Amino acid sequence: MEPYRDTFESSADLRKRLIEMRRDLHRIPELDRDLPKTEAYIKERLSALPCEIIPAGDTGFCAFFQANATGSATETVAFRSDMDALPIDEAGDADYRSVHAGRMHACGHDGHMSILLGLASELARGAGTPRRNVLLIFQGAEETTGGAKRICESGVLERYNATRVYGLHLWPGRPKDTIVCRRNAFMASTMVFRAEIEGRAAHVATYRDGIDALEIGCALVHKVYAMERSEIAPEVFRLLRFGIFQSGRANNVVSDHASLEGSLRTYDEETQEFLWGRMIGIAEELMESTGCRIGFSHSDPYPAVINDSALFDEAKAVLTDAGYAFLEPERPLMVSEDFSWYQRYVPGLFLHLGTGVDTPLHSNDYRIDEDVLLTGVNIFKCLLNGSPASSR
Secondary structure: OOOOOOOOOOHHHHHHHHHHHHHHHHHOOOOOOOOHHHHHHHHHHHOOOOOEEEEOOOOEEEEEEOOOOOOOOOOEEEEEEEOOOEOOOOOOOOOOOOOOOOOEOOOOHHHHHHHHHHHHHHHHOOOOOOOOEEEEEEEOOOOOOOHHHHHHHOOHHHHOOEEEEEEEEEEOOOOOOOEEOOOEEEEOEEEEEEEEEEOEOEEHHHHHHOEOHHHHHHHHHHHHHHHHHHHOOOOOOEEEEEEEEEEOOOOOEEOOEEEEEEEEEEOOHHHHHHHHHHHHHHHHHHHHHHOOEEEEEEOOOEOOEEEOHHHHHHHHHHHHHOOOOEEOOOOOOOOOOOOHHHHOOOOEEEEEEEOOOOOOOOOOOOOOOOOHHHHHHHHHHHHHHOOOOOOO
């Protein structure tokens, strides 16, 4: 059989191409679900490989690789990459910087896509002779509305009998090639909330004639923070913070309106529901005591990333046997990831891969050590085959 074009016989060749693909994708960042150039780039490279390209919801597509010519393998392992970028103006003068003003791959998704394309190339040339079918998931809207949910709701995981799913995120501030993962609770469920306070304006000289929305907003923040500290046990993983507070139009007028926005992050629905209910209760108490009106609203929360214990144990054994440094954080993280939706449908494991660079996620000068792209491919090969990858 003729070798498939766009596959690579050596690690050096694959490393070079991974970097080229990552830089190509870095130049064309797109947002949310509007990803025509990104999708076209990925599909063009997949079209040369022995896979079936499958639409999945309205947020992306999948590539299915049959394990062998007879089609006798029935179990499918899924691997996921996100595709969307962030509305950020890129700093720096790299020759592969974004050509789309106000858009940038500042969260590593360009690297995630390249890793999955590298894995596709390895599957096409039969590297590691996988015993299972493989479903590669390319998903949009991770940074916005949680595109993973639409992929799951499309039924593609059930149709192709996915029995496990893996995801990987390039992570700054960790040593290069170090794997960071945690059994069970790993990344938080996130609910974004908003409070609108309606008061009554008055001249500051007669402030008692008004209802000061700014003062009430301050009281709301103080009471919510005090409640979170005193009514939830310290060992319960959670975070409740306000990040936006806007109020007032003039320095000599009692403010008649205030708006506040914040984030509630938890690891279980009971804690989330308790804290949300108590915030509503505090707002009702303030309305009764001041005569203001307070309305609360919130986004649909991402679930928490809860890593499957059996997959964690297996991955830790396989990857440490392959020589990778494996770090287990003592506490889960308070950042969120919509990979959690896949874990609602099939057992899943999400890992971080240290990039060896300290530039933070979502910064306008975000960068990585591109050697970790090859490491990402080999990690996925280890997880697929249950034994050390053939090339390190």
